[in-house]
Amino acid sequence: MNFNTVSVIGLGYIGLPTAAVIASRRKQVIGVDISQKAVDTINRGEIHIVEPELDMLVHSAVNEGYLRATTKAEPADAFLVAVPTPFKREEGKTHVPDLTYIKAASLSIAPVLKSGDLVILESTSPVGATEQMEAWLAEARPDLSFPSQVGEESDIRVAHCPERVLPGHVVRELVENDRVIGGITQRCSEAACSLYEIFVKGESIITTARTAEMAKLTENSFRDVNIAFANELSIICDKLKINVWELIRLANRHPRVNILQPGPGVGGHCIAVDPWFIVSQTPEQAQLIRTAREVNDSKPQWVIDQVNQAIGMFLGHHSHYTARDVTVACLGLAFKPDIDDLRESPALAITQTLHKQLSSNLLVVEPNISTLPTSLEGATLSGIEEALEKADIIVLLVDHKAFKKIEFDRFSNRYLVDTRGVWTS
Structure with missing residues (x-):
């Protein structure tokens, strides 16, 4: 044609x-x-x-x-x-x-x-x-x-x-x-x-319209299930005082094991969305797919809990401070590294929740955008250097290339919540 x-x-x-x-x-x-x-x-x-x-x-x-x-x-x-x-x-x-x-x-x-x-x-x-x-x-x-x-x-x-x-x-x-x-x-x-x-x-592979629709949903559901395993493992390891990053490296030395890396959740308009299309049409059958979605959807709250624990420890060493005196810097808003796409981003959801807690004492570092979304009105879109100088607590949410260049010793005397294992692995 x-x-x-x-x-x-x-x-x-x-x-x-x-x-x-x-x-x-x-x-x-x-x-x-x-x-x-x-x-x-x-x-x-x-x-x-x-x-x-x-x-x-x-x-x-x-x-x-x-x-x-x-x-x-x-x-x-x-x-x-x-x-x-x-x-x-x-x-x-x-x-x-x-x-x-x-x-x-x-x-x-x-x-x-x-x-x-x-x-x-x-x-x-x-x-x-x-x-x-x-x-x-x-x-x-x-x-x-x-x-x-x-x-x-x-x-x-x-x-x-x-x-x-x-x-x-x-x-x-x-x-x-x-x-x-x-x-x-x-x-x-x-x-x-x-x-x-x-x-x-x-190659163009021909099938039916329904199978083509299901193929995309299946691909992203498969990935979601695997990410959920890594995310659940990170929560278990935190409970058992085990470094999850080291554990995964060791487990992946097995020739038939390839565990993914955990993170703050799952974002984007594919993996975080597509499994629900399957669940919505076959709720009784899609039990594993639903559970994986729920695990990944719950991970941002776990990260928020980690940040609040860090705030608690900081206040324990600074008795003249209140929670609203603590400055927190969130590194990254996008749903994956080195893009500007905030759709379904767990990093954005985490930052929004912390913004409600901290009001103006929140620094947001996202090198791929020029203005903050309206949901973060009142927060400060900051550069990396400003965040490192002013923040009491650093929260790494997205492993952008610019963040990976930061030397670990820059975090001395600060509390670090590293959800991507950039500095704590």
Whole structure:
């Protein structure tokens, strides 16, 4: 199939890099986003997120006329939907997948669809979301036929292809990683493969839409379970007065053991979210997956307890102080090292809780952002040196490269809570 014009709906951490990579292959790309600020930024050849290599890619694509952004969908040959799938509350449940953004994206492109177009859902979604998207499109455009209605002879092709990239390496992995492609029909899958062949060097593996949806959820649930084991182990070791970092190093010398490193929790819009999609649809069966999620979701409170213990020890040696006189520095807000993405970040959640306790006596060091989120209003966005000079207690939450360069002796006469084992391993 020929795809002269490709539209990407949602210009966030996945949509914008995808749009830029396709545009770099000299295809006309129309990016669509509800944020006028993001649209204006992109049309200047700039980016509104932090991702290595992306700034140059977008700048070149815009200047050469292959990429432009808009707030309203326009006709294209293929549409890639890359919008969020958050949670909502429903009948006492807190982790119900919310398809509102996918529905809105579907209804936005429906008026400009024409026979022969391809629509791909890239958003990580619960099983059945691609079929639901197709149903919304079919309802909005009864003059067109869809694969669930007429099979292979449909006017519109519909498929699911989840992204499988690592923040900080998105541009490279979009090109190099294999893609799992699940069409509603075989011809839908083949059409989607033709699109990804434009820029993907990895292999495209065809399956059903439901299996493709479940594949992404399975990958991140597997990782979540393994992280939960490491996080639970760190709590056990603290109770037993054992250095968990040394323990894991020793255990990993076994040829068939590879324990991950513990941390302050699990963040990002994948590992911290995707397992709940499985749990929401199969609550009685997904017992291990649910437990892992609960272990990882509880880890931030354990870290807060560690910080409060450190505050207690500090006050024990400084009787003229109160808790609100103690200055705490939190190093890192992002959900993983060396990015600016704060989505579902346990570091941010921990810092927010400490901010409520400490008010203005909280220093936040996050080298990848220029302003603090509104939830931390009143706290100070600090540099590393200021934090090391002023803080009584240092809390390492994210192992950014800049933090790893700090020599351990800089923490003398200060209490240190190192959740990543940078200095205490």
